[in-house]
Amino acid sequence: MTQALVWFRQDLRIKDNPALANANQIGNVLPVYIFDDTVPEEGSMGGASRWFLHHALESLNKALDNKLLIFKGDPKEIIPSLCKSAQCQHVFWNRMYEPWAISRDSIIKTTLKSMDINATSSNxxxxxxxxxxxxxxxxxxxxxxxxxxxxxxxxxxxxxxxxTHHTKFAESSVEFPDLARLTISDLQLLPKIKWDEKFYEMWDVSENGAQDKLAHFITSSIDNYDEQRNIPSVEGTSLLSPYLHFGLISPNQTWYAVVDAFEGIDSAKERKGVGVYLSELGWREFSYYLLFHFNHIQRENFNSKFNIFPWKNDTQSKQDLTAWQTGNTGIPIVDAGMRELYKTGYMHNRVRMIVGSFLVKNLLIDWRRGERWFWDCLVDADTASNAAGWQWVAGSGADAAPFFRIFNPILQGEKFDKQGEYVKTYCPELSNLPNKYIHKPWDAPPIILAEAGITLGEDYPHPIADLSATRKRALDAYSSIKKAV
Structure with missing residues (x-):
């Protein structure tokens, strides 16, 4: 039978995989994953994403009866070489929407066409x-x-x-004389230092793991999603973002699991929590939409007025950036979020907005510095969502929050973490503080701090920013660009 090459990328699943389904109709399948080491710097995976990818590939390989072929290098060279060695007349893949990926895939299609090989991409x-x-x-x-x-x-x-019907694989005896076939371990995706221990507690990186999270969310949380999604101490969100990014589950599976569970789209939208969740899937779509139509948004301000914004880049701001990255700003809800990020590869979405606002507006540090840190630390680091999210917070993006909307982290903490449970989880040194002071320990009387075993500046840092003064500074900075053309 004719052999069909399936190039897996951000679709590391068997179910609802259009490329695999199309290939199954052609003949025997040659399943391939290529770790592309030619991507530009902004697309090169961070440490947390590489961890997730390692385990996602292991899951996929197991589902493919250990038939997944692993290579590393330039797909523009590897794909044609594979087709020649395995005598494949058809190549299938699912589309990516990053600008560099679109350009790469277009070149590969042109090359394959010149070799009389059919290349088919799907959504x-x-x-x-x-x-x-x-x-x-x-x-x-x-x-x-x-x-x-x-x-x-x-x-x-x-x-x-x-x-996706049962896959018939191409002969495993196929040799690739011009290519080095690798194992997943050969890609060296796992960290050399053990900062990822908590990752294993939080993430079952598999197609079944994604389905389990979705099923649990639908039965336990989705009806209250509109309210509980803002409370970081409760399990009120689906936690599907890394699975969606790497394609262990598709948005179509997610959408219809929800819609079918509530007997159709109209019925689903009538339930507030369900409707809000579907609209959040819409926000993911909007992020990719912006990336496709305005492909500069990862590195450039969508709103060009912000090109002259007076970001801080002095010695103090560099120290502030380090304090922010390590969760040592002295602002509890901010520090809790940054520590959650480092320990788990994830941060609650409400807290992402709080820590982003603090960095961009209270510290006047360019949103791109935050975007890069998130890119390295998030298991769900996604070009479209990461860039769109940071530009939304910064006020420089499409349909962004106005720059003058500056989150007050104290009020945000008191509203969404009333008992301080989230802060106490990731800032345990504050656990003995009364709830009244958990989000502003600097206001606690000395006797209260002593009883809680806290010496500010030693056990927990003093705030690196005066929230009121830095808010005014941010508004003044914004005023300086408002009339820019």
Missing amino acids: GSLLWEPMSVLKKDGTPYKVYTPFYKNGCLKQAPPRYPVN
Whole structure:
């Protein structure tokens, strides 16, 4: 039978995999993963993502009866070489939307066409293709609500998850004389120092693990998602973001698991928590939409006025950045979030907004410095969502929060972590403080601090920023660019 090469990328699953389903209709499948070491710096995976990828590949390889072929190098050279050695006349993959990936894949398609090899790409990552959602005048949306309600929901529904039948593999005896076949371990994705111990407690990196998280979320949390998603101490979110990024589950599987559980889209949207969760899947779509239509957003301000924003880049700001990265700012909710990030590879979404606002607005540090730190530390680091999220917080993005909306981390902590449970989990040195002072230990009387066993500056740092003064400084900085052309 004709052999069909399936190039796995950010779709590391068997179920609802359009590329694999299409290949199964052709003949025997040659499943391939290539660790592309030619990607530009902004796309090169951070440490936490590499950890997740290692275990995702192990899960996929097991599901493929250990038939996954692993290579490292330039796919523009490896894919044609594989086709030649294995006599493949068909190559299938699911699309990626990063600018460098689009360019790379276009070159590969052209090369394969010149070799009389069919190259077919499919949508395995998004509910709606970004090129198909446009305003009536043919231009892309820049605001989320009309994008989602008018551009997406008024289109045909997302495709239903496809069945992936039993795969017949190509002969394992195929040799690749010009290529070095590797093992997953050869990719050296795992960290050399053991900072990832907590990762194993939090993440079952497998296709079944993704399905289990989704099922648990639907039965236990989704009805209260609109309220509980903001409370970092409770399990109120789906925790599916890394699985969606690496494709251990598709957004289509997620969308229809929710919709079918509540007997259709109209019924689902009537339940507030469910409707809000579906709209959050829409936000993920919007991030990819912006990346596709405005592919500079990862490194450049969407709003060009911010090109002259007076970011701080002196010695003090570098020290502040280090304090922020290590969770030693002296602001408890910020420190808890940054420590959660380092220990688990994840940070609660409400807290992401709080720590982002503190960095960009209270410390006046360029949002790109935060984006890079998140990129290295998050298991769900995603070009589209990471860039769009940081520009939203900074006020420089499409449909962003206005710059003058500055989160007060004390008030945010008191509102969403009333008993201080989240802070106490990641800042245990503050555990004996009364709830009244858990989000502002500097206000606690000396006797209260002594009873809690805390000496500020020794057991826990003094705040690195005066929240009121730095808020005014941020607003003054914003005023200096408001009239810029």
